[in-house]
Amino acid sequence: MWQYDKKLQFPVNIKNPDPRAAQIIITQYGGPDGELGASMRYLTQRYSMPYDDLKGLLTDVGTEELAHLEMICAMVHQLTRNLTPEEIKKSGFDKYFVDHTAAVYPIAASALPWRAEYIQAKGDVITDLHEDLAAEQKARTTYDNLLRLIDDPDIREPLKFLRQREIIHYQRFGEGLERAKDRLNSKNFYACNPSFDKKCGK
Amino acid sequence: MTPKCKLVKYIDALDFALYEMVLYLDTHPHDKKALAAFEEYKRRRKEAIKEYERNYGQYLRMAKKTKPDGSWNWIKGPWPWEYEKEEA
Numbered sequence: 001m002w003q004y005d006k007k008l009q010f011p012v013n014i015k016n017p018d019p020r021a022a023q024i025i026i027t028q029y030g031g032p033d034g035e036l037g038a039s040m041r042y043l044t045q046r047y048s049m050p051y052d053d054l055k056g057l058l059t060d061v062g063t064e065e066l067a068h069l070e071m072i073c074a075m076v077h078q079l080t081r082n083l084t085p086e087e088i089k090k091s092g093f094d095k096y097f098v099d100h101t102a103a104v105y106p107i108a109a110s111a112l113p114w115r116a117e118y119i120q121a122k123g124d125v126i127t128d129l130h131e132d133l134a135a136e137q138k139a140r141t142t143y144d145n146l147l148r149l150i151d152d153p154d155i156r157e158p159l160k161f162l163r164q165r166e167i168i169h170y171q172r173f174g175e176g177l178e179r180a181k182d183r184l185n186s187k188n189f190y191a192c193n194p195s196f197d198k199k200c201g202k
Numbered sequence: 203m204t205p206k207c208k209l210v211k212y213i214d215a216l217d218f219a220l221y222e223m224v225l226y227l228d229t230h231p232h233d234k235k236a237l238a239a240f241e242e243y244k245r246r247r248k249e250a251i252k253e254y255e256r257n258y259g260q261y262l263r264m265a266k267k268t269k270p271d272g273s274w275n276w277i278k279g280p281w282p283w284e285y286e287k288e289e290a
Contacts, residue, residue, distance in 0.1 A: 005217075010218075013285060073283060078284075175229035176229055
């Protein structure tokens with residue numbers, strides 16, 4: 001189960017609404033490398049993970065990703081508050097507005113809604129951890145790209161925090177992969193799949 | 203920044219440090235230095251909450267508790283995603 005902490009992991013307080021920025025930042029909510037996919041990926045992979053330490057890691061990183069999607073949603077929400085019809089038309093926010101008004105809906109910057117195809121749970125320890133490592137790097141690149149396009153420090157600070165977290169998670173998953181390999185046949189990590197084959201490893 | 207606001211920020215920083223230690227300990231479960239750091243941050247957080255409650259009353263922000271006036275605190279805004287001009 002989960003308990004809700006009534007706060008953000010890192011503060012989001014954006015003075016000036018900017019619906020143009022909101023339309024690209026929303027991709028880290030519902031886009032291919034966004035935080036919604038991240039949390040679903042890790043929390044889903046837990047069930048076929050055979051090792052207790054990595055069950056813990058997937059649970060704890062997956063939980064932190066829920067806090068990250070909340071930060072992204074807070075940013076989109078604050079960037080689209082108090083808009084006039086003129087501002088909506090001028091910023092190109094009108095296409096989103098007709099479908100969702102000022103609600104926060106999980107789509108990519110390209111407007112494609114979130115899809116389960118963005119994630120994988122392959123039921124193989126080595127495969128799933130590589131998926132996770134790649135996912136953290138893809139999210140980091142996305143934050144780098146957002147930071148290239150955005151100048152407002154109120155928006156940049158939480159984005160910079162989230163970018164750093166991708167790097168930490170990548171580090172932890174890398175260590176997780178090493179810990180998994182330590183339990184396998186060092187001459188052939190793929191000799192069996194410890195998620196499925198019962199007698200496996202050293 | 204008011205002293206109260208500073209203290210709340212300090213508690214938030216400790217919450218972050220604690221979570222960071224959780225992830226680290228998942229892949230370094232026998233690291234004595236990290237385990238000691240985790241316990242130390244936990245101790246500091248407890249101290250900071252005590253200091254908050256000495257000066258400002260119940261630390262209610264995240265608690266599902268009855269307010270001193272007898273009402274339900276949990277639903278009191280602002281909620282975390284809302285823009286706040288000045289931190290309370």
